Amino acid sequence: MLENLGHELALGRFGRPLHCLEHTNSTNQVAWDLALQGATTGTTVIAQSQNAGRGQWGRTWQSQPGGLYLSVLVQPQALSAAQAQQLTLAAAWGLATALSDYGIPVRLKWPNDLILEGQKLGGILTETRLQRGLIHQAVIGVGINWRNSVPETGINLEAFPELAFSTLTAIVLKGLEQGYTYLDQGEIDAIVPEYLGFLSSLGARIRWAGREGTITGVTAEGDLRLQCDDRAGPLEIQLKPGTIQLGYSGSGEPDSAVAPSVNQGR
Secondary structure, eight states, X not given: OOTTHHHHXXXXXXXXXXXXXXXXXXXXXXXXXXXXXTOOTTOEEEESXXXXXXXXXXXXXXXXXXXXXXEEEEOOSSOBGGGTHHHHHHHHHHHHHHHHHHTOOOEEETTTEEEETTXXXXXXXXXXXXXXXEEEEEEEEEEEOSSSOOOTTBOOSTTOTTOOHHHHHHHHHHHHHHHHHHHHTTOGGGGHHHHHHHBTTTTOEXXXXXXXXXXXEEOTTSOEEEEEOOTTSOEEEEEOTTSOEEOOOTTSOOOOEEOOOXXXXX
């Protein structure tokens, strides 16, 4: 399915070299194994299925045949451990931008999900390794439902029959590289306004820790901004990923916040 991928890739770093597997335990793990062998930024692993794909909060990500399961190794120049969530923010923005440019109207569910028509299309999982307080290496993992079967809360891209697997792969790599380039050049602030344009829960009313508030955005660090009602006046709270999990809302109603769950992932 990737015979034409070389013709579709721009002259960028991501996807070079490209390791294509029919099946593996985890593309993220394969990418880490390649890193130990000296692989550099842009090294990409793709599989048509996984049996131990990794998701957020330690969850095993179901990776049935027909989906796109992809991991890219990167070596940031000067990214601190505290900035790790920016990798996910940049990747999410890049993917949403690239898919939207193709005509797929995706939205983002903070912090790491791609949604289409209110249902989960895919997700992102970033993993890092530190050296002297800096992110020495990171793997950005992406799972997207292409033609695979999906659960009730999921959706695939069967509504876009002209979208070849190789084309989707090229779109994903282009988006990831675009987002990572902004981050690696210290320009993450420049993409936050556009990220907010994709944010599905922007303006949603939620309850958290006994307070009710409105989601007003996301910081450049990747934290969710919640404007809460307070007797003394408006109060902004910034929530880190894992503090809450936002729900899906296919009906267009505001998302609700629940306690962190091990079922969140890519």
